[in-house]
Amino acid sequence: MHLRAFLLSALRSATSGGRRYHLWMGGLTVIMLAGGYAYLEQANHGLVVTGMNDHVSWGLYISNLAFLVGLAAAAVILVLPAYILKDVDFSQAVLIAEGVAVSALVMCLAFVMANSPGWPWKWWRLAPGVGLLNWPDSMLAWDVILLNGYLVLNLAIPFYILYSHYVGREPLKRKYVPFIYVSVFWAVSIHLVTAFLFSGLTARPFWNSALLGPRFLASAFTAGPAFMILLLGFIRSNSEYPISDSAISKLATVTAVAAQVNLVMLLSELIFEFFTPTHHNISARYLFFGLGEHDALVPWIRTGIALNVTATITLMIHPLRKNPRVLMWACAALFLGIWVEKGIGLVIPGFIPSPLGEIVEYAPTWVELWVTAGIWAMGMFVLTVLVRVALPIELGVLRSPHLEDSQPYRVVRPRSTRTRYPDVRPVRKR
Amino acid sequence: MSDDGNSVTPDGAEDGTVLQKPVDRRGALGMLAAGVAAGAAAASACRPLNAATPEERELRVLEWQEFTQKHYRRMTDAERAETIQRIERLAKIRHDEDVTIATTDAQPGVLFGYAFNISKCKGYRNCIEACINENNLDRASDTQYIRIFEMEDGGINLEEADATYQHEVPAEGHFYLGTQCFQCANPPCVPVCPVGATWQEPDGIVVIDYNWCVGCRACMAACPYWARRFNWAQAEVPLNEVNPNQHYLGNRARKKGVVEKCTFCIHRTRKGQLPACVAACPPGARVFGNLLDPDSEIRWVLANKHLFRLKEELATEPRYWYFSD
Structure with a gap:
């Protein structure tokens, strides 16, 4: 009874909104349709319609995968303080962070599908029992398990909490907190394993570095919170949902610290690669300086690093970080900069030159660009729907019609003391 | 979509090509798992079934079997022989090639x-x-x-x-x-x-x-x-x-x-x-x-x-x- 009402309310909530909302969702749908058409082209003709080739055998899709796994993992930055350390500031934002994780994972899985040509149903060969999952040998098999598991965790926990609120119950800690602990470790491992997917390959000296895993985490904890700040800023100015200044400023601090760690790691990579030039640094030379006339990625990576450095310095200066407008711009720059550096800037140079020293450059085709745009639009679509359903429930506006006492339910989970009486901090009992 | 998809299995069963051999648990699961997919695959061909020639029908059954086939190393000798026969037949139908495919072991x-x-x-x-x-x-x-x-x-x-x-x-x-x-x-x-x-x-x-x-x-x-x-x-x-x-x-x-x-x-x-x-x-x-x-x-x-x-x-x-x- 309640479940049906929940699904109906969710559907209604996600499909109703103002003109701007419908324009946004309509725009996303158009991009998704275009992406779907491009995907059909690719499924019918094969990956020959992409810019990939025998030399550069992974391209834009795997680049986006590497980046988006980080965005998914970054939910832990809010989940850990909100649920385990009982941070009151993040308690309103954490459901949104989990929504970001879900949409990022949907995009990740879509990029895995797009990277393998043909129809996605051939993946039955991975299914336990009937298929053959090469676990534990294959890092990709680990990644499949971890990404899907993390998706389930990030769907199930918020669903339980939202549903409880919807039917006017307080969610039971003993029912969901154990899974929170699991998801914290899970978040770190999805991203580390994705790094190991690359760093474990001795064939590719550019990736074959012990620093790659930690660097993945640092960049994820930069781009993830940066995206959350942008999203929370948007939600705050467009809805009633209470997001405190201190939540944003804490996230900004996390972003600033992680961005600095990320730059330190970048610096140590650069020193490692260039202090004593060897044959192993040839891919790095290609990326940062170009090899003769082959220098397609040089402007790309330099733009990415310029964005990263500028945004990081901006965030390090307190008055600038505390200015909401500057903060938003810095976060946008950081998000873009990490996407440039960790996506194409990481994946493509691994293939150039080939292990036998041949240089073939890569540029994505229109099909790849459209499929990629379509998948991003799908992710944003999913995120919008999730946020659109979660906010009214958390605000107490959306409640099951079957409740006896149907008056708007007191906001429980976002510790309402904070928003109603901003001066009163809840006393913690020891 | 479902019309086209469902029709593949009964057809095969009538011909006795799909369900002729005893199906073990894994095989059955495999068929189940792939059934939906194969249905969609068949549908994607978008050809009305009644217009199909016997050869086209055979091709579709063979393609479905190919799609659901086991891992080579998990096949019994009989399954290998059957697989080889199918691939040879597919080469004949698709490209009119007469090929001989060996499975000689090391x-x-x-x-x-x-x-x-x-x-x-x-x-x-x-x-x-x-x-x-x-x-x-x-x-x-x-x-x-x-x-x-x-x-x-x-x-x-x-x-x-x-x-x-x-x-x-x-x-x-x-x-x-x-x-x-x-x-x-x-x-x-x-x-x-x-x-x-x-x-x-x-x-x-x-x-x-x-x-x-x-x-x-x-x-x-x-x-x-x-x-x-x-x-x-x-x-x-x-x-x-x-x-x-x-x-x-x-x-x-x-x-x-x-x-x-x-x-x-x-x-x-x-x-x-x-x-x-x-x-x-x-x-x-x-x-x-x-x-x-x-x-x-x-x-x-x-x-x-x-x-x-x-x-x-x-x-x-x-x-x-x-x-x-």
Whole structure:
């Protein structure tokens, strides 16, 4: 009874909104349709319609995968303080962070599908029992398990909490907190394993570095919170949902610290690669300086690093970080900069030159660009729907019609003391 | 959609081709799991069923069976025979080719090894041509398993070598070094496969089950010798140039979207013949044989020549050595 009402309310909530909302969702749908058409082209003709080739055998899709796994993992930055350390500031934002994780994972899985040509149903060969999952040998098999598991965790926990609120119950800690602990470790491992997917390959000296895993985490904890700040800023100015200044400023601090760690790691990579030039640094030379006339990625990576450095310095200066407008711009720059550096800037140079020293450059085709745009639009679509359903429930506006006492339910989970009486901090009992 | 999809199974059952054999639990699960998918696959063909000729119907049943087929290493002998029959029939229907596909297993007491004489190779590239013809490599994209690098005397830096030379050979002051799959004893391409579609056979040959490969290309990223190739589009081989003498794990037709590689001509060498590249080399720069046979030529080379292998520091242990006279 309640479940049906929940699904109906969710559907209604996600499909109703103002003109701007419908324009946004309509725009996303158009991009998704275009992406779907491009995907059909690719499924019918094969990956020959992409810019990939025998030399550069992974391209834009795997680049986006590497980046988006980080965005998914970054939910832990809010989940850990909100649920385990009982941070009151993040308690309103954490459901949104989990929504970001879900949409990022949907995009990740879509990029895995797009990277393998043909129809996605051939993946039955991975299914336990009937298929053959090469676990534990294959890092990709680990990644499949971890990404899907993390998706389930990030769907199930918020669903339980939202549903409880919807039917006017307080969610039971003993029912969901154990899974929170699991998801914290899970978040770190999805991203580390994705790094190991690359760093474990001795064939590719550019990736074959012990620093790659930690660097993945640092960049994820930069781009993830940066995206959350942008999203929370948007939600705050467009809805009633209470997001405190201190939540944003804490996230900004996390972003600033992680961005600095990320730059330190970048610096140590650069020193490692260039202090004593060897044959192993040839891919790095290609990326940062170009090899003769082959220098397609040089402007790309330099733009990415310029964005990263500028945004990081901006965030390090307190008055600038505390200015909401500057903060938003810095976060946008950081998000873009990490996407440039960790996506194409990481994946493509691994293939150039080939292990036998041949240089073939890569540029994505229109099909790849459209499929990629379509998948991003799908992710944003999913995120919008999730946020659109979660906010009214958390605000107490959306409640099951079957409740006896149907008056708007007191906001429980976002510790309402904070928003109603901003001066009163809840006393913690020891 | 469901009309078209559902109709495949009953049709097959009527013909007695799908449910003829006893189905074990795993097989049944496999069919179930793939059923939905195959339904959609059939629907995607978008042909009204009643208009289908018997041959088209047969093709659809065969394609469905191909889609749901087991991993090669999990097949019983009977299932292998059935699979081979199906692939041969599909080649006939699709391309009007009469091919014979072997499933010859590794012979006991055989471990293949290869040696390449850099002082004899003159860069003629007859090996590449022989390989293309023997292994039915895609003519449209000019796929080649073998690379011949023209190297300047006095160095073995592949980054400075040229594999695309177009001039009279041998060029003054140069030597030639050929690469292909080295069938490493410790192949980095094998463990990375998420579905276990590639493995090493007891005779040392690293093979791929093309019907199981999902095309993720992790193995291509993992190979330090750039030995693997991908079918970016459907491979094209002119009908009169098809080598009908094929092996399931070797030179049979590859689908679009799967990885392929050199198998030391598995369809020849398991019958005691030489790989095509060895047979085609005019100066005789290539030596191939059984490493476990003390009287073989390869063993003589290993015992009496100065040898090196590429990227030894990666501990891949290639079974492919270079030597000079």
